[in-house]
Amino acid sequence: MTRSIDTVLDAADSALRTLFARPHATRPLPPPTEPPEELNPAERRHAGALMRVNHVGEICAQALYTAQAAVARDPAVRADLLAAAAEETDHLAWTQARLDALGARASLLNPLWYAGAFALGLVAGRLGDAISLGFVAETERQVEAHLDGHLGRLPAGDAASRAVVTQMKLDEARHAAQAWSAGAAQLPAWARAMMRLAGRVMTTVAHRI
Ligand SMILES: [Fe+2]
Numbered sequence: 001m002t003r004s005i006d007t008v009l010d011a012a013d014s015a016l017r018t019l020f021a022r023p024h025a026t027r028p029l030p031p032p033t034e035p036p037e038e039l040n041p042a043e044r045r046h047a048g049a050l051m052r053v054n055h056v057g058e059i060c061a062q063a064l065y066t067a068q069a070a071v072a073r074d075p076a077v078r079a080d081l082l083a084a085a086a087e088e089t090d091h092l093a094w095t096q097a098r099l100d101a102l103g104a105r106a107s108l109l110n111p112l113w114y115a116g117a118f119a120l121g122l123v124a125g126r127l128g129d130a131i132s133l134g135f136v137a138e139t140e141r142q143v144e145a146h147l148d149g150h151l152g153r154l155p156a157g158d159a160a161s162r163a164v165v166t167q168m169k170l171d172e173a174r175h176a177a178q179a180w181s182a183g184a185a186q187l188p189a190w191a192r193a194m195m196r197l198a199g200r201v202m203t204t205v206a207h208r209i
């Protein structure tokens with residue numbers, strides 16, 4: 001009982017912090033490898049929209065990891081999920097920093113994205129630790145592919161955003177590898193296809209709103 005009350009309080013605390021507090025990165029903002037160039041207004045808008053999508057992805061990552069940790073059965077799995085969530089906080093802070101620098105705003109639908117992802121995380125978590133880890137591995141694989149696409153779409157002069165996306169891509173690949181080595185089960189093809197579809201809806205909407 002105490003654990004479930006603690007878990008609910010932790011989850012509520014994490015939701016409020018993710019949505020309304022300024023995230024604190026434990027690692028510095030990844031530095032650009034080449035000098036950033038001045039972006040024209042259209043390039044800024046385009047880069048801002050892409051980074052808003054990535055920021056929403058990180059809001060969802062917080063929600064998923066928090067929910068999955070809350071219902072994980074094995075304490076070691078729970079600790080791994082919380083450790084990954086902490087690293088995702090860097091991503092949240094970095095994407096927020098890029099939004100600020102580009103003069104773009106975060107998605108207006110963030111509370112909705114958070115709630116949806118949290119519900120999904122609870123379902124995945126309830127299906128058992130192996131499936132839950134399989135969900136992490138597949139999510140991270142899809143996110144990594146998505147970020148790779150953004151590296152080609154970001155304006156050529158936006159070396160600062162590209163540096164952030166590059167480091168995030170490396171981290172997501174590591175999160176997937178960690179989930180596999182912690183005992184992830186491969187999800188069925190239909191589940192992976194549904195996740196791709198959900199990801200496409202999210203990225204399309206967050207690009208605008
Ligand atoms: Fe991330």
Ligand SMILES: [Fe+2]
Nearest residue numbers: 140171172175
């Ligand atoms: Fe990740």
